[in-house]
């Protein structure tokens with residue numbers, strides 16, 4: 001039997017994520033469209049994004065916050081290209097995005113003194129191996145495996161290296177220990193439900209000191225350049241972006257931040273995501289066919305929740321069969337307009353990935369759960385008929 005209740009919003013994608021509750025294009029009516037981003041109003045809008053970001057996240061006053069080109073990838077690459085090479089680097093990887101940063105460091109920057117600390121999908125690598133005299137590059141929340149670092153206790157307060165953290169599917173939904181993080185990056189389209197376009201780059205004073213004291217041996221594209229004449233380009237961190245940003249996307253980022261402030265700030269944003277995760281976790285705990293990909297409960301993501309299908313008939317399929325069966329579940333739910341974009345990431349083990357970030361309503365997660373059972377039962381019966 002088909003469940004009678006549908007989620008009001010079927011957007012459960014892990015990026016771009018659901019817009020905030022109540023969002024309509026009218027939220028963008030004050031956008032400085034058609035104006036120069038260097039005009040007074042343009043610069044003020046970009047600075048507003050930076051100021052509200054600092055205030056909502058509680059970012060220390062001496063950390064720089066910049067809006068940069070090319071989304072989270074742009075921000076991470078800008079940081080790696082500008083900062084790495086001064087010391088050995090530890091690269092933590094446990095899913096596709098972390099793997100991408102490893103590949104960049106090894107194959108593009110060709111750093112010899114790079115150590116890869118790796119774990120398979122569903123697990124965290126041994127964080128105790130990180131050497132505080134090395135730089136470290138890591139992803140706070142592995143979006144494609146649903147495994148996050150549980151906290152920053154493994155990062156030394158006395159470290160000599162820099163911590164470079166891709167926090168794109170974590171920030172605003174998880175507590176970040178700013179004092180332990182020297183570089184933090186994210187994009188607008190994740191937890192706050194903004195539009196894809198720009199990246200955010202946060203630098204600690206130690207990261208700025210590195211920028212001002214170290215010049216990499218490789219060429220630096222203009223859109224990565226954060227210094228001029230050996231000094232940090234302060235303008236970037238006041239809204240004078242390196243190149244032209246979208247003022248529409250900036251307005252939307254402001255709208256999201258205002259919404260976050262209105263519901264009670266960071267604590268409320270994190271609370272919403274945790275409540276969504278708890279609703280889904282309750283369903284998974286009682287499920288005969290679903291399980292978490294993340295084996296350790298402490299490192300289970302509360303945003304990009306990745307689920308495995310443990311039903312014996314599914315596990316008996318080969319990889320291609322599993323991919324097809326998982327896709328059939330996803331397609332059925334999409335056809336019913338119940339859930340969009342909940343397929344596993346292409347490199348991850350076959351299953352489902354359901355975004356539980358702050359813009360998602362818990363009632364929608366609860367309404368989705370019976371539909372998951374329905375779609376699974378449909379696919380199970382199709383498989384039995386075909387056999």
Ligand SMILES: Cc1ncc(COP(=O)(O)O)c(C=O)c1O
Pocket residue numbers: 014015070071072073074097139141142143144166168169186187
């Ligand atoms: C952990 C992580 N890093 C990087 C990216 C790439 O982000 P963007 O498309 O904003 O560059 C994503 C996208 O989902 C991600 O989840």
